[in-house]
Amino acid sequence: MPDIELVNMDRHICRNVNLKIMDREIFVVVGTTGAGKTTLLNVIAGVADYSGSVLIDGVNVDRVSPRKRGVGYLFQSLALFPHMTVESNIAFGLSAGGTEKSAADSRVTSLMEMMHIKHLAHRYPHTLSGGEKKRVALARSLAPSPQILLLDEPTASLDHQTAKYLRTELVSLLKELEMTTVYVTHDLREAEEIADRIALMSHGRIEQVSTPHDFFFNPRTEFVSEFVGMLNIIECTRSRVLTSGLVEVVSDEMTMVLPYDGGAIRKIAIPPDDIYISDVKPPGPALNRFTGKVEEISRYGSNVRVRVSIGKNKLLAELPSGAFDELSLQEGKDVHVVIKLRRLRYVES
Amino acid sequence: MNKESRHLQSAWGALPVAVFIAAWEIVGRFDLFPGQFFFPPFSAVLKEFYYLTADGVLGKNFTSSLVRVVIGLCSGSIAGIFVGVVMGWRRVINGALNPIISLLYPIPALGWLPLLMLWIGINEMLPITIIFICSFFPVVYNTATGIRNVDARYVRAAETLGASNMRILFKVIIPLALPNIFTGLRLEAGMSWRVLIAAEMVAIPTGIGALLMQAESLVRVDIVMVCLIVLSIMCLLFERIFAFMEKRMIGKWSNHA
Numbered sequence: 001m002p003d004i005e006l007v008n009m010d011r012h013i014c015r016n017v018n019l020k021i022m023d024r025e026i027f028v029v030v031g032t033t034g035a036g037k038t039t040l041l042n043v044i045a046g047v048a049d050y051s052g053s054v055l056i057d058g059v060n061v062d063r064v065s066p067r068k069r070g071v072g073y074l075f076q077s078l079a080l081f082p083h084m085t086v087e088s089n090i091a092f093g094l095s096a097g098g099t100e101k102s103a104a105d106s107r108v109t110s111l112m113e114m115m116h117i118k119h120l121a122h123r124y125p126h127t128l129s130g131g132e133k134k135r136v137a138l139a140r141s142l143a144p145s146p147q148i149l150l151l152d153e154p155t156a157s158l159d160h161q162t163a164k165y166l167r168t169e170l171v172s173l174l175k176e177l178e179m180t181t182v183y184v185t186h187d188l189r190e191a192e193e194i195a196d197r198i199a200l201m202s203h204g205r206i207e208q209v210s211t212p213h214d215f216f217f218n219p220r221t222e223f224v225s226e227f228v229g230m231l232n233i234i235e236c237t238r239s240r241v242l243t244s245g246l247v248e249v250v251s252d253e254m255t256m257v258l259p260y261d262g263g264a265i266r267k268i269a270i271p272p273d274d275i276y277i278s279d280v281k282p283p284g285p286a287l288n289r290f291t292g293k294v295e296e297i298s299r300y301g302s303n304v305r306v307r308v309s310i311g312k313n314k315l316l317a318e319l320p321s322g323a324f325d326e327l328s329l330q331e332g333k334d335v336h337v338v339i340k341l342r343r344l345r346y347v348e349s
Numbered sequence: 350m351n352k353e354s355r356h357l358q359s360a361w362g363a364l365p366v367a368v369f370i371a372a373w374e375i376v377g378r379f380d381l382f383p384g385q386f387f388f389p390p391f392s393a394v395l396k397e398f399y400y401l402t403a404d405g406v407l408g409k410n411f412t413s414s415l416v417r418v419v420i421g422l423c424s425g426s427i428a429g430i431f432v433g434v435v436m437g438w439r440r441v442i443n444g445a446l447n448p449i450i451s452l453l454y455p456i457p458a459l460g461w462l463p464l465l466m467l468w469i470g471i472n473e474m475l476p477i478t479i480i481f482i483c484s485f486f487p488v489v490y491n492t493a494t495g496i497r498n499v500d501a502r503y504v505r506a507a508e509t510l511g512a513s514n515m516r517i518l519f520k521v522i523i524p525l526a527l528p529n530i531f532t533g534l535r536l537e538a539g540m541s542w543r544v545l546i547a548a549e550m551v552a553i554p555t556g557i558g559a560l561l562m563q564a565e566s567l568v569r570v571d572i573v574m575v576c577l578i579v580l581s582i583m584c585l586l587f588e589r590i591f592a593f594m595e596k597r598m599i600g601k602w603s604n605h606a
Contacts, residue, residue: 047505066508079506082602083524092520093510126605144511 001180002057002070002147004044009052013204014039017052021182026174028183028191030227031201037184038076040201041150044182045073056148067096072146076153076184078137080125086136087112087121093144111139114173131162138170142177149174149181155190167193188228192216200224216269232270232315239265253311256288256339272318274340277306279327281336288339294331308337389571394578397571406560411579414545414556417473418587421480422541426534429485433492437526438518443493450489458483458544459551466552476548476556483544484537488530495529496522528603531595538587546580 004021014036021027029037042048046066054061061069081089090111094104112118115135125133134154141149154170155163171194174181185191191198192212200207200215200223208215208224217233219225239249247260249268256268276282282289292310299305304324306317315337319327329335370391376382377390389397401407436443436450461482462475469475499522507517549558557576564572595603 045505045509047508066505067511067513069509071509073506073509075502075506077502079500079502081503081506081521081525082605083527083599092507092512096507096510096512096516124602124605126602140510 001178004148004180004182005053005055005058006040006043007053007055009040009043009050009054011039011043011048011050012036014043014050015204017204017206019199019206019209021180022196023057023180024178025196026181026183026194027197027199028185028195029199029201030185030188030191032186032227034203035201036204037186037201038152039204041073041152041182041184044148045069045071045150047073070147071150072141072144072148072179073150074134074137074141074152074154076156078125078133080133080137080140082125085122085124086117086128089125089136090140090143093140097144107143111143115139130158131166134158134166147180149177149179151181151183153185154183155185155187170194200227202227217267229271229273229318232272232275234268234270234313234315236265236268252313254290254313270315270339272305272316273303275308275315275317276338276340277308277317277319277327277329278336278338279329279333282338290337290339292335292337294329294333294335297329297331308335310337387570389574394571394574397569398575398578401572401575407575407579410555410557410560414542414549414558415583417476417556418480418541418545418583421477421545422484422538422587424477425481425484425541426488426537428481429488429533430492430530432485433489433530434496434518434523434526436489437493437496438522443497450486454486454490459547462548462551471552471554476545476553479548480541480545483541484534487537487540488533491529491533492526495526498529499525524599527599528595531591531599535588535591535595538591539584542580542584542587 001023003023003025004019006017006019009017009019013034017036017040019040029040031037039048043050044054046054046061046064046069056069081092084092087108090108091104094107095101099107109118112121115138117132117135117139120128120132120136125136128136138151138154151170155167158166167190174194183191183194188198192215195212197209198212198215199209202223207227208220210218210220215224216228219228234251234254236249236251239247241247241260242257245259245261246257247265248255248257249265250256251268258268290310292308292315294306295309295314296307297304299321300318302321303318304321306319306324306329308315308317317337374391377388377393382388398407432446436446458479461479465475465478469478503521503525504517507521512520545556546558546561549556550562551558553559557579561573561576564570564576
């Protein structure tokens with residue numbers, strides 16, 4: 001599988017982008033709306049004009065048309081041909097590439113089986129649900145056996161459950177296919193789940209390229225740090241394995257239980273929006289629940305940030321304004337803090 | 350909608366027609382307008398329709414008109430679609446042809462009649478050419494617009510799937526432009542009959558239009574009405590034929606393109 005290199009690429013908002021994507025890598029590009037993520041994909045696919053250079057497998061493809069770049073592209077809009085059935089949509093790239101009818105039919109059938117859409121073969125795109133359309137579009141982009149796969153927000157505009165299900169399937173599919181994949185999303189948690197490396201884009205510039213781990217624990221700029229939102233990183237003094245899947249860690253007065261898959265634990269990171277604050281004692285077991293004191297309250301966009309001290313540790317919690325208004329919080333007040341178990345991250349030493 | 354309610358809706362739609370025919374019959378039969386010759390009852394028109402059909406006059410004139418419409422409409426539409434596709438597909442050709450089309454399109458088809466009478470003479474080619482002109486320009490316009498309005502995302506998707514320009518044109522762009530093309534065809538299918546009748550009334554000695562003029566000169570209002578009914582039915586029928594073709598070819602997806 002080929003690698004991809006962008007050298008001094010300029011297009012619209014993207015200015016002087018230099019990027020190397022390794023072969024067989026799942027490279028996730030994250031960023032806010034208008035950051036230039038889709039532009040990056042369009043340039044790699046060759047469907048947008050640009051200056052600078054794009055190299056695929058070391059070969060300059062600036063003058064190579066999109067149809068010969070060997071790229072499969074799942075557009076954010078999907079662009080399923082409305083006048084073709086699911087089957088015809090998937091077969092389009094095969095017949096365009098001159099694949100024999102019998103070979104094309106069997107490839108279409110196997111792709112439909114792989115994407116669990118065989119029962120939709122004769123349906124038109126407008127009769128499909130959002131998730132089904134995404135599967136069809138993905139099957140269509142995979143049909144001509146591209147060497148590079150470009151995915152533009154493949155789980156956007158799906159409900160939470162469908163998005164999660166599709167993401168899980170996509171991850172196993174991408175691992176199985178071992179294709180060089182560029183995956184665009186605005187959801188950092190989605191990026192973390194699937195990426196070999198993550199690039200954060202802002203206003204057409206690449207802010208940081210690193211592994212998911214480095215992204216969360218070593219943000220190189222303030223912008224990355226803000227975007228990641230991982231503002232609570234606390235040192236662990238000791239840890240004890242409880243079961244094969246759970247570990248108990250201690251940091252000052254805090255004793256927490258978190259999911260575990262081996263190794264020693266040095267630091268824990270807790271996203272601010274995974275810390276719940278209550279002015280009354282929450283019901284249930286005392287697991288990952290603490291008592292602290294409100295030190296500072298500040299507005300942050302439509303949210304409110306509350307800094308709470310628990311012993312020597314200071315945690316920053318982020319609440320939606322509506323939830324904050326329902327609490328009678330003020331600086332110096334004692335509060336109950338609940339930390340969401342599944343969102344705790346840790347660094348192995 | 351179930352079968353029963355569909356029948357009910359058809360019956361409800363037929364009611365105004367029945368009332369109209371009944372009122373016509375009453376007004377004609379009881380001579381509510383001065384002189385029965387000027388407003389024959391519906392039954393008299395029907396009787397005249399039978400006589401004209403039986404002695405072959407209506408059939409002969411109708412066939413002449415039908416042949417002219419079919420040849421003129423088909424050739425005008427095919428040429429219009431071809432030019433429209435080329436104009437919509439290639440910006441350079443659009444730039445070259447658009448000023449000419451824009452200048453000629455507003456001229457009413459019948460406006461060409463005096464010129465064509467001088468150039469072609471009074472023969473079969475005259476009404477066919479008029480219908481050709483009548484259908485050509487609107488079809489060009491609608492086709493070019495349809496082709497240009499095809500969402501560029503579909504073209505980009507087809508390109509990344511490895512399709513050649515010709516394949517993109519024939520498999521993606523033209524099919525997606527069909528709703529626009531059919532709009533033009535449907536409108537012109539009825540319009541071609543209206544233009545033909547006018548041309549036959551003015552310049553051609555055969556056809557429904559000519560029969561209409563002969564009936565007028567003999568003060569045969571019943572024959573005039575027969576001709577108008579035939580014209581009305583043919584306009585409607587031609588529009589429906591294209592509507593049917595449109596539904597069959599693109600009805601499954603056209604509202605969602």
